[in-house]
Amino acid sequence: MTVKYTKDHEWVRVEGDVGTVGVTDFAQSQLGDVVFVELPEAGRKLEQGKEAAVVESVKAASDVYAPVSGTVLEANQALVDDPAMVNSAAETDGWFFKLTLSDLSQLDALMDEAAYKAFVEESH
Amino acid sequence: MTEAATALKTTPLHALHVELGARMVPFAGYDMPVQYPLGILKEHQHTREKAGLFDVSHMGQVRLTGDDPAAALETLVPGDIKGLAQGRMRYTLFLNEQGGILDDLMVTNAGDHLFLVVNAACKEQDVAHLREKLAGKAEVELLDDLALMALQGPAAASVMARFVPEAATMKFMSYLSATFNGVPVILTRSGYTGEDGYEISCDKADAEAIARALLGEAEVEAIGLGARDSLRLEAGLCLYGHDIDTTTTPVEAALEWTLPKRRRAEGGFPGYAIIHRQLTEGASRRRVGIQPEGRQPARDHTEIQDASGTRIGEITSGGFGPTAGAPVAMGYVDTANSAIDTPLALIVRGKPLPARVAATPFVPQRYYRG
Structure with a gap:
């Protein structure tokens, strides 16, 4: 299992070719x-x-x-019903959707947790 | 810090906001707290349930003196200023020659002068406007040595009474010169949340001590501009620059209640001919409350369509109403579509969101009438 982060403050957790996507805890604190x-x-x-x-x-x-x-495989209906989960559980139960990745190599250019942390600290 | 940030002005409570952990944003040229660690939603709810303290020192406080400042001011606004009893205040509008709104303001008859509170973003132009138009008739002083705070919410009266006992029986839209912990303050029983409460004008040097004293009371939390906006929107109150501006008249803005009978009959204010005609014949568009269906908010500048898909107007304020528990908005629609419950479509990200014209306020106002 790999977790990767974007400069737009999304995370994707990948198991096999399935990714679960959400926004980071930093993103929810800013929202x-x-x-x-x-x-x-x-x-x-x-x-x-x-x-x-x-x-x-x-x-x-x-x-x-x-x-x-x-x-897209599935959207998180629980999040639609209780949007405040983005704030309370951004990187766990507050996931947005799952998708089947079409190009696993795209993950290589994304940040790992340490790199994302450094990115947040230097840009904010 | 960026260059733009260093150019921002600060209020006398700036250091306190930072100490309280506020997120500061530029607003009308000032570095202002948009929210504290509590967050907009809880700040909003706290104000509706207990009491919130707002720093509104960025707003303009103006003293008008002269032989007859009320008569002078009536040449610029459509409100009844001559009939304002001493110690009473009133909401009115600066108008241009087309009947458009230059600013909205509160006017208080303070006995030997009129006390005006105007919007932060308009205060320099308002003062210039007053000085130009009232030259020789009234003296205009921008009181930039004063701070302004608002204490709002159902517990505001009991909190204020601990410091200013006589504040408890002040009526809505009245004024009191008083002493708060030994320093002079001007209280008005007014605000911008739909709740009971006060605005507190004091010397800049005394502001932090007063704010700390009020925040020291168990019921009071510091509230930022974010919740101030959602509170006023639920209360159906206009935000200058969004819901009203130089292109909207008081009739289009559904503010006919600011046009008393005497002024409608006599005129003598800018844009009278246009406003008189609109009062008689109606205006082509009207500001209305808008209730979107479901939970998705529609923000300002959202296009409004009628049932057949024709564009009929635009949202001017929109967001989520924490007390209403639903999205709330206001905007302008063709008068033909302005009746309560008229179905509308709001075009949000290219898709029509069903909505209807709704009565305002979205939550009941709870002013103290005595």
């Missing part, structure tokens, strides 16, 4: 209280770096980008 999420439907093809989901806090709407390309 503030989340009141709504819009998640991609199963079967939708996502392209790396393109819009995949929307998260709305009390303050503003933000796009969530696909950290890797692939086909």
Whole structure:
């Protein structure tokens, strides 16, 4: 199992060719209280770096980008019902969707946990 | 720190905000707290349930003096200023010659002068406007040695009474010159949340001690601009620059209640001909409350369509109402579509979101009427 991070503050946890995607704890702290999420439907093809989901806090709407390309397997219905899970469990139960990766080599260019931590510290 | 950040002005409570862990953002030229560690949602709910303290020192406080400052001010605003009893205050609007709104403001009859509170982003132009138009009729002083705070919420009165006992019986929209822990303050029973509460004007040097005293009370939390915005939106109150501006008239903005009978009959304020005609014949568009269906908020500048898909207006304020427990918005629609419960479609990220015209406020106002 590998967990990788993007500069847009998404994480993807990969087992085999299936990735689970969410936003990082740092991202949720910046978003503030989340009141709504819009998640991609199963079967939708996502392209790396393109819009995949929307998260709305009390303050503003933000796009969530696909950290890797692939086909959506499942969206997290529990998150739709309780969007505040983005704040309380960003990197666990607050996952957004699962997808089948179409190009595993895309993972190589993403950051590991240590690199992401350093990225957050130096940019904020 | 960036160059832009160093150019920002600060209020006398800036160090306290930073000490409290506020997230600071630029707002109207000031470095202001958008939220504290509690977060916007809980700050909002705390204000509705207990009491919140807001720093609004960025707003403009103006003293108007002269032989008859009320008569002078009436040449610039449509409100009844001459009829304002001593110790009472009123909401009114600076208008341009087209009847557009230059700013909204509170006017208090403080006896020997009128006390005005205007928006931060407009205060320099408001003062210039007053000085130009009232030259020879009134003296205009921007009181930039003063701070301004708001204490809002159902516990505001009991908290304030511990420091200023006579504040408890002040009526909504009244004014009191008082002493708070030995220092002079001007209290008004007013605010921008839909809750009971006070605005507290004091010398800049005394602001931090007053803020710390109020925050020391168990019921009081510091509240940032984020919750201030969601509170006022639920209360159906306009935000200048969003819901009203130079392109909207008081009639279009559904603010006819700011146009009293005498002023409607006599005129004598900028844009009277246009406003009189709109009062008689109606305006082509109207500000309304908007209730989106479901949980997805629609933000300002969202396009509004009617049932047939024709564009009929735009949202001017929108977000999530923590007390309403639902998204809430306001905006302008064609008058033909402005009746309560008219179905609308809000175009959010290219998709129509069903909504309807709703009565405001979205949560009941709880002002103290005595």
